Amino acid sequence: MEIQIEAIQIAESFNIKKFRAEFRAEIHSGSTTEAFYAIEDKQRYLYLFDYGVVVFANYDAVAKSEFMLFIKQYxxxxxxxxxxxxxxxxxxxxxxxITVKNNFTTLPAIDSSILRIVMLNIGQSVALEYYEVLTDELISSSKMYIQQLExxxxxxxSKTNLxxxxxxxxNIKNSIVDNLYILDDPNLVWDNEELNVLNRRLKTNFxxxxxxxxxxxxxxxxxxxxxxxxxxxxxRESSRLEWIIIILIAIEIIMALFSH
Structure with missing residues (x-):
């Protein structure tokens, strides 16, 4: 048996609470920040995170496309x-x-808990890639200003642009801090050594x-x-203010001389 998984960064955030209330499928497990669905009649699995990532398991191209259109409203x-x-x-x-490789994991058997752990780590990896892109842009722009200074x-x-x-x-820093929990181990690994081993190996792999x-x-x-x-x-602002004060004093002196 083989299950294909794909994680996609769609947006900066999802309204998980509203999605859970309106999505028709019965939730398998979740919280205010994530939602995991096991749609067993179609052997599909779905994992949503409030930091804007969706992870699909056993979804074909049509089903993924339809869901992505649906999720955009949240x-x-x-x-x-x-x-x-x-x-x-x-x-x-x-x-x-349990064998964990760069692009696949081999296991004796698969259940929803195992799938959830694998999908969680792939979702975390994509989210980190998104933040890496944002920080790269910030470093590039700050490097430009440093070169100007040199x-x-x-x-x-300008002060406004700065x-x-x-x-x-x-904003990016706060977003990352708000999502620090993505590094936390899920509760289901605490009492299951097999899941704990799988989770640690996947974290290392990614x-x-x-x-x-x-x-x-x-x-x-x-x-x-x-x-x-x-x-x-x-x-720069202090220097400008000093010049303004000097000019005002000079004007005042000139006006005083003319008045005499």
Whole structure:
């Protein structure tokens, strides 16, 4: 038996509560931040996360397309990027081992709990890829301003645009912090050693923890650059105010001389 899995980053977030209330299929397990469905009559599995990721298992192209049209009404800020990840699960009844490889996992048998763990890790991997793309863009733009500072000794950015840039960085940072729970192990692995082993091996395979640490480090670099840009802007604003004060004093002196 083989099950094909695909995770897709569709939007920045989903309204899971509203989706669960209006989606016709009976939920297998979930919370306010995620929803897992086992549609057993069609041998399909579906996993939604509130950070905008959908994971399909055993969905053909038509079924995926139909669902993606449906889910858009519960999405906020669509992601215009091709962020997908494919994986598969294979069964080998003769083997009693769990084998985790780059693009597939081999198990003695498959059940909904195993599928949920595999789909969870693939969903986390795609979400991290999305945040990696965002931080790469921030680092590239901050590098441009640093080069300006190196070549000309100043930054050609207005106070308004700098504040917008700071807001963008903080928004991404807050979004990542809000979704820190994606690194948490699900409750079902705590009392099941087989699921715990599978979960740990998948996290290692997808470099989940390593990638998150790298993401946090790169965001820290961007924040340090922001501090530098803010200091430069404050110096520029202070210099401008000093010149304004000097001009006003000069005008006042001139007016006093003419009045005498």
């Amino acid at each position: 999405a906020t800020n669509f992601v215009d990027l091709d962020l997908t990840e494919e994986y598969r699960i294979e069964t080998d009844e003769k083997s009693h081992k 070549l000309s000794g100043k930054i050609s950015i 504040l917008k840039y700071i807001g963008k960085v903080l 470099d989940i923890n390593t990638r998150f640490k790298d993401l946090d480090y790169r965001l820290q670099i961007v924040e340090n650059n922001l501090t530098l840009f803010t200091d430069v802007l404050n110096v």
